[in-house]
Amino acid sequence: MKNSLAERILDFLKTYPPFDSVSYSDLYKLAVETKVIYVDKDETLYSQGKPAKEHFYIVNQGAIRIYRQEGENTVEIEICDEGDVLGLRPLIVNENYNVTAKAYEESIVYGIPIKTFNQQFENNAEINKYLITRFASNSPARFSQEDNNTIFADYKRTTQTDYFSSKIENLTTPAAWCSYKDTVQHAALKMSDEKISSIFILQKEHPIGVITNKQLMHTIATGKHDIKENVxxxxxxxxxxxxxxxxxxxxxxxxxxxxxxxxCITQDGTPESKMLGMLTQQEIVASLSNNPAVLMKQISRARSISRLRDIRQQLNQLLRRYIDQKISFTHTSTVVAELNESINQKAVELSLSDFTKVPPVNFALFSMGSQARKEQLVPTDQDNGIIFENVADEKLEETRSIFIELANIITKNLHTIGYEYCPAEMMASNPTWCLSRKEWQEKFKNWIHNPTEKSILLSSVFFDFNFVYGQKYLIDEMSNMVYSHTPNNSRFFMFMAQDALKNPSPIGFFRQFLVDQDGAHKDQFNIKQRAMMPLIDAARILTLHHNLIGINNTAERYYKLRELEPQNAEVYEACAYAFKALLKFKTKNGLATLGEDDGKFIKLETLSKSDKVKLRRCFKPIKSIQELLTVRFQGII
Known part of the structure; x- marks a missing residue:
């Protein structure tokens, strides 16, 4: 007689890796011994430093928060939801838990007995492969045959590197050094004798600088400096x-x-403490089999826009693999954002090499919107501007025309790489967004001190900007100027608050999703406009209100607000979680519809019932944060 509970567990497990590659009979045997565990909100599933239990877990309903305690600081690692596996590594390598798992909300998890799991699947190659790819985030394609013998080794080996929690101490090597009093010749001879490519400069055992082969080439081989000079x-x-x-x-x-x-590895992680050794990219690559550093190196060596286009496509593949392997989405988004930014920087560098003129004054290209917030994982349209150093009035238009000519090359090259032109022409090639330092200051002052509904709608994207290329001081100065004019500016915050509250809840009266009623995306759900933008807008206005300089990412903004307003910590934490979950939804949809759009339009019929439940769960914080904004700014709205 069949066990109905076991069958329900089996039906759930078979839809998620690694169980999707297991036979029905084997999976049924495992399901029979699987425990159903109900976890109340804030209840701890397992604790950092405690011995591992006999089960690992997969989330059936709800969400489990994973965090690590570092002294007095709590570092959030991830929030696991339906289908995510957790608590497995300590059972495999026979160690205590190095993180804590606590229910973010009322949840149901399945406890899978490790003993039964081992007995049934110890020799299952597909299971072993999956487990290793979960531990090594940079492994190659999930079932790469050529790497079976090296990457997908026996997953029970305790020497296998855990990419997310293993410390770097086993990869750290001794570092060559010389005194700050030594000559360049002394340092170069030491590098030659020891056959190394870099040497650290120490003062009282503290690292104050480093010399590399490349630096020697650019300074000594070119004759710019003498080899007898001080290091x-x-x-x-x-x-x-x-x-x-x-x-x-x-x-x-x-x-x-x-x-x-x-x-450079030091005792306390700062240059003010004793140097202990060094860690190289080569060591990481050797330990993990594949690495985003490889893509970073390819970007730096790219000599053409077409090569950057190929790398951007590779980045999409890396993103897809990370998501398929259920790598921490926080880590995934950080890595992809850094690589994406490097591609943009290299595109500007190559554009300058094709430019027949010399920029007449210092300038900087900056990004806006999702790229500036480091939330652009799947390529979308361009949002950028140029700021250049002040010039005499009679030279202003001539100078601007030169930078617009350069901007046209940059935006064209970015389009070739895969970043669409902005439909609203918010690009540096538009004279409106190619301005001198003085002009940008006046524009921001006008937006802040003389706001209108139209100007706030137009300019809100400009309050999220980030340096891309050029002279960074121009961007830093502009950022400082913006934040110096916002405090106690009630009229400005009135319009910002009204704009942030313009999008109501994405759910209608009968709890149905509000979809587009006409146009090319009729009956589709716009996850960006209806769900993500309310959270983005709220985080922006609260960040400006607190005068928080240098924090652009929406989730990071909410985490910082959580620290500043402990009385609202629960709301801000919920907003951070909801935004990351929505961004993951959008990213997965964007990868599935690559070439059509960036993933913001979702066909609801393609979503499973559980996905719709997850989405609805993300909408509750929208209502909460909008209520907070209404109360916060009710005196001026």
Whole structure:
């Protein structure tokens, strides 16, 4: 006689990897011994530092928050929802939990006994492959035959690297160094003798700079500096450092952000403490089999726009693989955003090499909107502008025409790579958005001090801007100027609040999704306009209201607001979670419809019942944050 509960569990498990590759009979045996666990909101499933239990878990309903305690700080890693596997690694490598799992909301999880799992699937190649790809986020295509013997080794090996939680200490190597008093010749001889490509410069055991082969080539081989000069004359400073406690994933992000191929490891992670060793990209690549650093290197070596287009397509493949392998979406979005930004920077660099004129003054290209917020995972349309140094009035239009000519090359090249032209022409090639420093300051001052409904609608995207290429001080100065004019500006916040409240709940009176009523996307749900933008707009106005400079990402804004307003922490945390979940929905849809749109239009008939439930769960924080805005700004709306 069949067990009806086991059959329901089986029907659920078979829709998610790695169980989708298991035979019915084997999966039924596992389902019979699987526990159904009800977890109340804020109830702990397992705790950091505690011994591993006999089960690992897969979320059936609800959401489980995963976080790590680092001293007094709580670091959120991910929120797992339906189909996500958790608590498996400690059972495989026989160690205590290194994170805590707590119910974000009332949830149901299935507890799968590791003993039964091992007995049934110890020799199942497909299961073993999946488990390793879950541990090593940068493994190649999921079932790559050529790598079976190296990457998909026996998953029970305790030496297998856990990309997200393993510390870098096992990959750290001794670092060559010399004194800040030494000459360049001394440093170069040491590099030659030890056959190394870089050497750190120390002062009282603290790293103050680094010299690389490339730096020697550009400074000594060119004759710009003499080999007898002091090392401090040519060293690269400051040194990019990390502590031995960071994970491999965190170290990789630091390298990507700073575009370096090695990290100096110090006692407390700062240049002010003793150097312990170094970590190189090569070590990470060797330990993980494949790495976004490979794409980063390809970007830096690209010599044509067509090559960048190919790399952008590779990035889509990397994104799809990360999502298929259920890699942490927070980590996925961070990696893709950094690579995306590098592609844009390289596109500008190549555009300048094709430009027949020399920019007459310092300038900077900046991004706006989703790219500036580092939320553009699937390529969408361009939003960018140029700011250039002030010139005499009689030279202003001539200078602008030169930068517009350059901007036309840049936007054309970005279009070739895969970034569509902005339908509203919010691009640097439009004279309206190619302005001098003085003109940009006047424009922002006017938007802030003389707001109108039209100007706020037009300019809101400009309050999320981020440096791409050129002289960064121009962008920093503009950002500081914007935030210096917003405090106590009630009229400005009135219009911002009205704009942030213009989109009501995405659910209609009868709890149906509000869809487009006509046009090319009739009966489709616009997840960006109806669900994501209310959260983006609310985070923006609250960030401006708190005068928080330098935080553009929507989820990060909510996490910072959570710290500043503990009385509203639950609302802000819910908004951060909802936004990341919505961005993941949009990204997955964008990958599925690549070439049609960026994923913002969803055909509801393609969603499963559980997906619709997940979406509806994300809408509740929209109502909460809009109620908070109404109360916060009710005196001026």
């Amino acid at each position: 401090t004359r040519i060293m690269i400073a400051p040194v990019i450092t990390a502590s031995p406690d960071v994970s491999i994933a965190e170290a990789q992000i630091i390298m990507l952000k700073n575009k370096v191929e090695h990290l």
